[in-house]
Amino acid sequence: MKLVISSCMLAFILGCNLTSAIVHVVVQEKDPVLLKCPRSVEGKVTWSRERGGNKVDILTTDGDQDIKHIHDPHKHYSSLADKSLVIFKMKISDSGRYFCNNEAAVDLTVLPSGTHIYETQETLEVTLICPPDVGGSEDPKWSTDAGEIQQGGRIQVSTVNNTLTIRDLQPADSGLYYCGGKPAEYLKVITHDPSERGEKAETTTTVPLTTPAHRDTTKTRKQNKKPKGEKDKKKGKKTTTTLTTTSTQPTLTVRHRI
Structure with a gap:
């Protein structure tokens, strides 16, 4: 079968x-x-x-x-x-x-x-918030599968609101982040949009879970650089790069052939 x-x-x-x-x-x-x-x-x-x-x-x-x-x-x-x-x-x-x-x-x-997924680009800054159900410690530790995260350099940990801020993001920062031993966020850091170098961007991310309203994040996108005065041929407007996410649930149908 x-x-x-x-x-x-x-x-x-x-x-x-x-x-x-x-x-x-x-x-x-x-x-x-x-x-x-x-x-x-x-x-x-x-x-x-x-x-x-x-x-x-x-x-x-x-x-x-x-x-x-x-x-x-x-x-x-x-x-x-x-x-x-x-x-x-x-x-x-x-x-x-x-x-x-x-x-x-x-x-x-x-x-x-239930783990939330957040995608951003390298060199930007992101702030992750500890899950509200984490208890038992007034100073929950942040960690990844590689071990506990220490403050310093690009990393800033706030014990006031239990947040983790990472500046100048790098692809190596991608991974699952834990706060107090519980999954807080999966961070996906991608390289700069190839379209900014005159190439077609092909990276796509599908995010089924809604980004938490309480997340405090900073995200900036750069506008495509084109020769001065060049317009979009169809709309007559300058072309800008945008990052979109979709939330679609595919249909799975399984049939057995004997």
């Missing part, structure tokens, strides 16, 4: 960037996700995951049949006819780097349900 999936998009992907052959994907737990090989492959494909220095084979598929290499009684993993890997009802433990025939294919981050 093989799965046939009909939908405009299988995974409700919150963030996706391309860096050479590796795709960086951010999803929330309990959502499904579809992971593709970096390139078309012939013959059998073995999918594996690396996390914390440990690499484990998940399954091998030839496009018609799956051979599981791990205990999977709830059918958490499957594949499609093009040998893509499907993971249903994502769990935090599914985070890691995924390999297609030992070639790095996807860096997957699974966020706790």
Whole structure:
């Protein structure tokens, strides 16, 4: 029995960037996700995951049949006819780097349900606010998966209103931020819009959760630089760069073919 999936998009992907052959994907737990090989492959494909220095084979598929290499009684993993890997009802433990025939294919981050996603550009400034339900300490600590965040340089921590401010943002600042041990925000820092260098911008982020009204953030966008007097051919106005986010829920339909 093989799965046939009909939908405009299988995974409700919150963030996706391309860096050479590796795709960086951010999803929330309990959502499904579809992971593709970096390139078309012939013959059998073995999918594996690396996390914390440990690499484990998940399954091998030839496009018609799956051979599981791990205990999977709830059918958490499957594949499609093009040998893509499907993971249903994502769990935090599914985070890691995924390999297609030992070639790095996807860096997957699974966020706790309800985690807010905030996208901004490098060199800007952002202020993150500690979740209101964090208690037990008058001075909750800020941290990432790499460890506790220390104040200094570009980092400013306020104990008055429990905020974290990061100036001159860099792509390396991307990640899940915790306050008092609880997820506060997933920050995604992207490089400057390529359109500012005369190239077409292709980065898209879909954010299903509304930005909290209480967030105190600072965000500035630069206007495209064009030769003086150049106008937009259609509207007769100068072209400006804007960043938009959408909130659309894709439809997932699964049919079983016997």
